[in-house]
Amino acid sequence: MLKYLVILLDEKSVSFCHYENPVKENKLISKEDLKAGILFAMKENLNIQFVYPSEELPKEYSEIINTIDHSDIKPISKQRADVLICNSVTEFSNNEINKEQVYVIRTKKEDFFTNLSLLKKNIFKVQRVNMVLTDIDTFSEKDFEKYKEALKELSLETEKQIGKGGFSQINILTDRIMLKQMNNCNAGAEVITLAPNGKFYVCPAFYLEDEKQSIGSLSEGVNIKNAQLYQLDHAPLCRICDSYHCKRCVWLNKKTTFELNTPSHEQCVVSHLERNAAKDLLLKTQIFDNEIKEIDYLDPFEVREQW
Amino acid sequence: MNQIKEDRRQWQDGMAKSITFIVTKDCQLACKYCYLVGKNEKERMTFEVAKQAIDYILEREEEFNEESVTWDFIGGEPFLEIELIDKICDYLKQRMFELNHHWFNSYRFNFSTNGINYDSKPVQDYIKKNITHLSIGITIDGTELKHDLNRVYKHSGKGSYKDVVKNIPLWLEQFPGAGTKVTISSADIPYIKESVLHLYSLGIKQVNINVVFEDVWKEGDDKLFEEQLMILADEIIEKEYYREYTCSFFSERLGKPLDKKLMNQNWCGAGKMLSIDAQGNFYPCTRFAQYSLRDKQALIIGNVKEGINKNLLRPFLCLDRCTQSKQECIDCEVAEGCAWCQGENYDAAKTNTIYERSTAICKMHKARVRANNYYWNKLFRKLELEGEREKFEKNKKEFNEKIC
Numbered sequence: 001m002l003k004y005l006v007i008l009l010d011e012k013s014v015s016f017c018h019y020e021n022p023v024k025e026n027k028l029i030s031k032e033d034l035k036a037g038i039l040f041a042m043k044e045n046l047n048i049q050f051v052y053p054s055e056e057l058p059k060e061y062s063e064i065i066n067t068i069d070h071s072d073i074k075p076i077s078k079q080r081a082d083v084l085i086c087n088s089v090t091e092f093s094n095n096e097i098n099k100e101q102v103y104v105i106r107t108k109k110e111d112f113f114t115n116l117s118l119l120k121k122n123i124f125k126v127q128r129v130n131m132v133l134t135d136i137d138t139f140s141e142k143d144f145e146k147y148k149e150a151l152k153e154l155s156l157e158t159e160k161q162i163g164k165g166g167f168s169q170i171n172i173l174t175d176r177i178m179l180k181q182m183n184n185c186n187a188g189a190e191v192i193t194l195a196p197n198g199k200f201y202v203c204p205a206f207y208l209e210d211e212k213q214s215i216g217s218l219s220e221g222v223n224i225k226n227a228q229l230y231q232l233d234h235a236p237l238c239r240i241c242d243s244y245h246c247k248r249c250v251w252l253n254k255k256t257t258f259e260l261n262t263p264s265h266e267q268c269v270v271s272h273l274e275r276n277a278a279k280d281l282l283l284k285t286q287i288f289d290n291e292i293k294e295i296d297y298l299d300p301f302e303v304r305e306q307w
Numbered sequence: 308m309n310q311i312k313e314d315r316r317q318w319q320d321g322m323a324k325s326i327t328f329i330v331t332k333d334c335q336l337a338c339k340y341c342y343l344v345g346k347n348e349k350e351r352m353t354f355e356v357a358k359q360a361i362d363y364i365l366e367r368e369e370e371f372n373e374e375s376v377t378w379d380f381i382g383g384e385p386f387l388e389i390e391l392i393d394k395i396c397d398y399l400k401q402r403m404f405e406l407n408h409h410w411f412n413s414y415r416f417n418f419s420t421n422g423i424n425y426d427s428k429p430v431q432d433y434i435k436k437n438i439t440h441l442s443i444g445i446t447i448d449g450t451e452l453k454h455d456l457n458r459v460y461k462h463s464g465k466g467s468y469k470d471v472v473k474n475i476p477l478w479l480e481q482f483p484g485a486g487t488k489v490t491i492s493s494a495d496i497p498y499i500k501e502s503v504l505h506l507y508s509l510g511i512k513q514v515n516i517n518v519v520f521e522d523v524w525k526e527g528d529d530k531l532f533e534e535q536l537m538i539l540a541d542e543i544i545e546k547e548y549y550r551e552y553t554c555s556f557f558s559e560r561l562g563k564p565l566d567k568k569l570m571n572q573n574w575c576g577a578g579k580m581l582s583i584d585a586q587g588n589f590y591p592c593t594r595f596a597q598y599s600l601r602d603k604q605a606l607i608i609g610n611v612k613e614g615i616n617k618n619l620l621r622p623f624l625c626l627d628r629c630t631q632s633k634q635e636c637i638d639c640e641v642a643e644g645c646a647w648c649q650g651e652n653y654d655a656a657k658t659n660t661i662y663e664r665s666t667a668i669c670k671m672h673k674a675r676v677r678a679n680n681y682y683w684n685k686l687f688r689k690l691e692l693e694g695e696r697e698k699f700e701k702n703k704k705e706f707n708e709k710i711c
Binding site for chain 2: 225226229234236237256257258259260261262263264265266301304305306307
């Protein structure tokens with residue numbers, strides 16, 4: 001059941017996830033479509049998340065936006081929003097960090113590994129950080145090893161913070177500690193996106209990849225073909241998996257395996273390294289009443305159901 | 308000959324990898340039901356491409372670790388490229404031996420041919436050279452009328468029956484017990500009974516017959532189909548063909564409900580198989596090559612230079628029955644034996660997915676189940692009345708349904 005509507009206010013709206021936004025020129029969603037999108041969300045009972053470009057919006061847009069309860073996703077340059085987006089660890093560290101803010105740090109493995117110390121220094125200054133590794137699909141065996149070590153370092157630091165009475169949420173480490181069931185992105189199942197062209201998409205990535213992949217429009221409504229393939233029970237690997245925090249990104253799935261419901265090996269291993277780091281942290285700190293079992297695989301493909 | 312039979316039996320008991328070379332996309336025929344919509348005379352495999360594919364596969368023995376291997380040659384018509392095939396097979400044997408590969412003692416070359424040039428010298432020389440590791444199926448659709456309804460020459464449109472049937476005795480002499488594959492489309496339904504009986508009369512004891520998966524069925528086809536199968540059933544029982552002959556339309560493993568958890572396996576072997584085309588591209592099955600697809604792009608999983616992208620195989624190896632089926636199929640009370648082709652599913656799907664099962668054969672399957680129930684009820688009653696049931700059970704031929 002749909003719960004959220006992401007509205008891209010502009011062609012240049014900041015990317016907050018795995019996809020890149022290569023668009024160079026601003027093109028705002030029309031005021032009519034913006035109003036119609038808000039009306040659609042009201043009727044369907046959807047929570048709206050507006051995604052902003054770096055540039056200022058015209059005043060009348062802000063007025064329309066404020067007619068509805070919503071969340072704002074903005075580039076870090078905007079300094080205030082429900083979620084602020086940075087495009088590297090250095091960008092995060094070089095900006096004034098606000099304790100109350102939630103940040104998304106979009107990073108590539110090289111940036112993440114190289115600037116781990118910088119990250120450790122600053123990440124605990126805020127209440128929550130969502131790390132998004134945008135090049136997960138390029139991870140090699142060596143990268144897996146490095147990532148495992150990096151998570152260990154972050155975990156040690158978190159342990160120290162907890163010892164001092166503090167706790168910052170880092171999605172790749174602490175989300176799994178708190179979760180007792182799957183909590184994924186759910187694009188296409190719970191979340192859809194309204195693009196500046198007035199059409200609906202599974203998520204911004206599908207829009208930016210190819211405008212023709214729309215799943216409906218403001219005039220015709222939403223019609224997702226093979227909608228069942230966005231649901232957990234139609235994902236043979238994910239439904240047996242307990243890396244509950246995994247984004248389970250259907251766009252990455254499609255890109256790497258050609259199927260929405262099947263994650264790549266790299267995605268599964270990265271999520272399991274995070275899961276295992278969370279397990280160790282939970283064991284040491286007992287900070288939440290939860291249990292993460294010991295398992296002997298990093299890719300559920302190895303233990304998939306076979307008949 | 309007995310030794311060969313024994314070898315075949317042992318080979319079939321194990322798990323076999325099926326590796327298919329699409330050696331040509333050309334064929335003398337233009338069969339009306341052929342799913343290969345993109346056949347052409349240009350795309351012929353070179354030996355160099357075949358060699359690269361073989362090297363890639365044989366040098367990865369740990370990955371390709373099935374007990375046995377079937378090296379399939381497919382077209383178009385594979386025997387149009389018999390010289391290339393002979394060279395490929397020589398190279399395969401040489402490399403399996405040199406590498407001390409576990410497949411060296413457990414391999415088979417397999418062909419599905421239209422049978423037209425079966426008796427030619429190059430084909431016969433090849434057969435004699437490889438007979439101990441060879442299986443060949445000639446496709447003959449039944450009576451001349453039924454066969455020529457679909458299996459016609461591409462240029463003249465003339466039926467090919469006479470050119471095929473002349474080779475059946477030689478084929479059966481070389482491959483006793485070999486079966487033929489019969490494909491039924493809408494227009495063929497009235498000829499099913501006479502066609503199967505005709506094939507029996509030619510000495511073909513195993514008739515592997517199936518309806519096409521494509522959405523070609525017309526209103527009332529299911530009724531006609533059921534009637535044809537029932538009169539075929541009457542004939543098989545009355546003339547006691549069941550003692551020595553099989554027809555894959557009738558199976559004891561057909562038409563029961565399937566448990567969602569325990570009987571959830573995928574029907575098709577796509578992804579466990581491997582196909583290679585003339586460009587050196589790898590496919591999860593031949594049906595995913597462009598020449599087999601009407602509406603979708605080819606699904607290439609790698610090539611001889613860069614190897615197989617294993618991420619692209621994951622969706623195939625995770626496929627199960629229920630995940631790709633509609634609720635109606637999951638709940639179906641006669642689901643057992645209802646087949647599907649992953650390639651056709653992909654081609655017919657609303658989106659680019661292999662996870663949407665086509666249900667175009669639903670009515671035909673249900674008709675088959677009704678006729679099948681009739682067949683077994685009638686046959687068992689007859690056997691019981693004759694006191695032969697126990698004997699029949701003991702001697703009955705196990706039939707492995709193979710649909711593609």
